[in-house]
Amino acid sequence: MPTAEHTILRELIAQETGWVSGSALARKLGVSRVAVWQHMEKMRAAGFAFEAQRARGYRLVSRPATLHATLIETQLKVTPRNFSMVLLDLVDSTNDEAARQLAAGRPAPFVVLARRQTSGRGRFGRTWHSESAENLYASFAFRPRVAPDRMQTFTLWMGLNVCELLTRFIGISPGIKWPNDILFEGRKAGGMLTEARVDADQIRDLIFGIGLNVNSPAGTLPPDLARRAISLSDVTGAPVDLNRLAAAMIGRVQLAYQKFTDGEHLKNFADLWHRYDVLRNRPVALLEGGRRHQGIVTGLDDEGALLLRDEDGHTQRFRAGEVTLEKAS
Numbered sequence: 372m373p374t375a376e377h378t379i380l381r382e383l384i385a386q387e388t389g390w391v392s393g394s395a396l397a398r399k400l401g402v403s404r405v406a407v408w409q410h411m412e413k414m415r416a417a418g419f420a421f422e423a424q425r426a427r428g429y430r431l432v433s434r435p436a437t438l439h440a441t442l443i444e445t446q447l448k449v450t451p452r453n454f455s456m457v458l459l460d461l462v463d464s465t466n467d468e469a470a471r472q473l474a475a476g477r478p479a480p481f482v483v484l485a486r487r488q489t490s491g492r493g494r495f496g497r498t499w500h501s502e503s504a505e506n507l508y509a510s511f512a513f514r515p516r517v518a519p520d521r522m523q524t525f526t527l528w529m530g531l532n533v534c535e536l537l538t539r540f541i542g543i544s545p546g547i548k549w550p551n552d553i554l555f556e557g558r559k560a561g562g563m564l565t566e567a568r569v570d571a572d573q574i575r576d577l578i579f580g581i582g583l584n585v586n587s588p589a590g591t592l593p594p595d596l597a598r599r600a601i602s603l604s605d606v607t608g609a610p611v612d613l614n615r616l617a618a619a620m621i622g623r624v625q626l627a628y629q630k631f632t633d634g635e636h637l638k639n640f641a642d643l644w645h646r647y648d649v650l651r652n653r654p655v656a657l658l659e660g661g662r663r664h665q666g667i668v669t670g671l672d673d674e675g676a677l678l679l680r681d682e683d684g685h686t687q688r689f690r691a692g693e694v695t696l697e698k699a700s
């Protein structure tokens with residue numbers, strides 16, 4: 372349900388940096404100019420900056436650097452049907468919060484966003500550093516009701532969609548490192564964590580979590596991570612509009628999920644994988660269950676497993692594992 376704040380922001384954003392008259396806003400909302408001014412003050416407190424002139428009205432000068440629910444909603448291109456959004460200031464993990472909300476019966480699909488996480492998680496139970504409110508932490512919840520083997524390539528497909536989105540959004544293409552890393556310049560800008568609960572051979576629900584380093588310089592991370600990490604603003608050399616990115620991500624993830632469940636993703640999965648994959652024909656080491664395997668990556672099989680050719684020319688497939696690029700000999 373759009374509020375007065377949605378209407379005001381929509382009008383101001385439509386004018387970009389142009390002026391919107393206070394009385395036009397008051398007329399549109401059916402309230403007094405004083406009431407409009409009160410809304411503007413509330414928005415100022417939330418991090419917006421406006422210029423106000425008696426004769427011309429209001430002009431949007433800057434937007435909050437951290438996530439803001441109305442600003443995200445206002446910038447959604449299509450408001451997906453039956454889709455809801457939760458934005459929290461602080462949470463343990465957005466994946467855990469999404470799981471709690473699913474367990475409490477919240478209708479899916481929905482997204483949980485947080486400005487910061489106290490226990491952000493990655494694969495293998497690793498910590499996802501989430502102290503900076505200038506980054507994106509999001510978990511999308513779905514109830515796909517399909518057999519688990521239908522979802523094997525889900526995270527890979529979502530990763531490709533994140534790559535496509537980022538290419539359009541910042542004009543520079545990332546790479547994807549199987550199975551869940553988004554890289555720029557060989558350094559990690561984002562990671563994905565998909566968690567599903569299965570009931571009698573059917574997926575009961577599925578949570579797709581994504582963390583993206585957006586505006587917090589990688590140099591602010593602990594030193595061992597800083598060398599391997601990068602943020603979008605490190606890549607572009609300028610701040611990235613976090614709320615616009617969050618809105619674009621919500622739209623893209625919804626669409627990608629739809630295409631996946633319809634089977635439509637099969638049309639261009641292989642092409643996209645070819646475009647963004649950073650491992651093909653590269654020598655790698657793969658750690659799996661305490662064992663280290665070495666070889667050249669030759670691609671993926673239909674189930675999304677990584678194909679590795681060893682020095683004897685044998686190809687092995689891996690459903691899971693941690694890959695590191697080796698120097699070519």
Ligand code: BTN
Binds near residue numbers: 464488492495509583
């Ligand atoms: C990885 O690279 O291993 C995956 C990292 C996934 C991090 C995101 S941040 C939002 C969501 N909540 C979590 O606790 N984890 C994911």
